[in-house]
Amino acid sequence: MLLRSLASLCLLAAVAFAVPAQEKRVHHQADLSDHDHDDKHGFQYDHEAFLGKEEAKTFDQLTPEESKDRLAKIVDRIDTNKDGFVNHAELHYWIKHRQRSYINDNVNKHWKDYDKNQDDKIAWEEYKNTTYGYYLGEEFDDVDDKATYKSMLNRDERRFKMADRDGDGIATREEFTAFLHPEEFDYMRDLVVQETIEDIDKNGDGKIDLYEYIGDMYTPEDGESEPEWIQTEKKHFTEMRDANKDGHMDANEVAHWILPGEVDHADNEAKHLIHETDNNQDEKMSKKEILANWNMFVGSQATNYGEDLTKRHDEL
Template identity: 85%
Template structure:
């Protein structure tokens, strides 16, 4: 059962029950890359955005010739209408698909652990029994923090029901994905907000006051003085977070805080790649144009992401 490893359980439910730092409260969609987007220092961001983080690691180990060969095959896949060009729409779709893969891979990794009867669905009973097992029969008497586990079970139950759009107590793969990664689905926004309020709202009045907001980040110990950043956060609470100036954060204000409007990074990256490789400026790129800039798209550590090739050219 998964409760034998509490750490993995926290990962699976997508949000730890303990209180994280404030910046961890903000939910963003999957990042395109772990690297800063600075082409002057290298193309690592572009590699991970175009290939996906795991695939980029594979390309790092290839020779330039192998990278170009594989890139040519990828271009054929991106060009879905087979007109010989990669349009902004096709490249945008490809990058969004790469962005979503980490979620699909996470779901695939754990699917068989829960789908015990191999029917292609996961029932609430399957999830609950796999995750908590005999602790349910013992009413959590065998664990140190009984109240915490009971609260975790309640949270899981509410989230599962929110993800179960058909209301039949059984999750399809899409519904289970929404359960594990609720921040990725519009219909799960309310449950994400409610979980956040429940975490921070210590007096149970359904909203967050300033003391609760600050207490989620900082609790002084042994006469510890309040750091300067706390004063900044207090000001931010009053002037920015509390939009209606009633001294509290309600559900709408919490949603605005933790689920900000997302910049479409995939769209921006598609525009960036086309702009930098579209030599004839027709707003679409050919395989020839892409392969001429292969180090931007895929690169290779075998040549230090193309830098060695550049140096050799300069030396000649």
């Protein structure tokens, strides 16, 4: 009995590890950074927007001299028309490209795990057997919460079929990207909204009320007073999220919440960087102007140290 329990725990861990990143619900349109955009307290948001989240970590380990040298080479790459300046269109394209690189890296990482026959395609059967194979044979008998794992399988299959545009049961790299990152594809929009509602809607009425909205973000501990930010979120719900004021968010309102298509973060960031760097106000940046403001674009050990000092000072 003990050995069976230990085996079940190990297998549960294996399945949890096998299920890839698409199981995480998309709450909001992907932003350029996990940090708040507040230049008064550092430029980490700008670093991740300009470099991509992973590359920004690399620059954080460099000296200021190394960081500026690499930045100079990046500027040459951004300046695609080779006129010696970086304009809005070039910077906007670069930032969008960096964000897309993050997605491509994530897809490539999972691709190797699931393309078992190395035909540069992933069939639904390949994905299903790799992720759930052992449990399929046992009909989830070794899993305590059978319903959860069956629900995960059904959800994966529904998303895979939606991403598989030609309906042949086989995902190309583009279709597998839509499977892992549906928020990036217009034709997956309705599915993202549906998954979000299913995860938050606890009473099963197909809508999200205020209590479900807050409950998805915060569960109070015994005796704990409600944080101030909860009041802000409640206000957002009543004044913004619930547009028709019926006390719920329906599918259209959820879509506006999590997929605000009118917001182009890359465009906003490009405008911001040019505004802060373009000293002569000619609406473009020279390499000299960029390097003079290098710590806004890229990090280093020195800038991180400075941000740490600022953070400690604020805490005091």
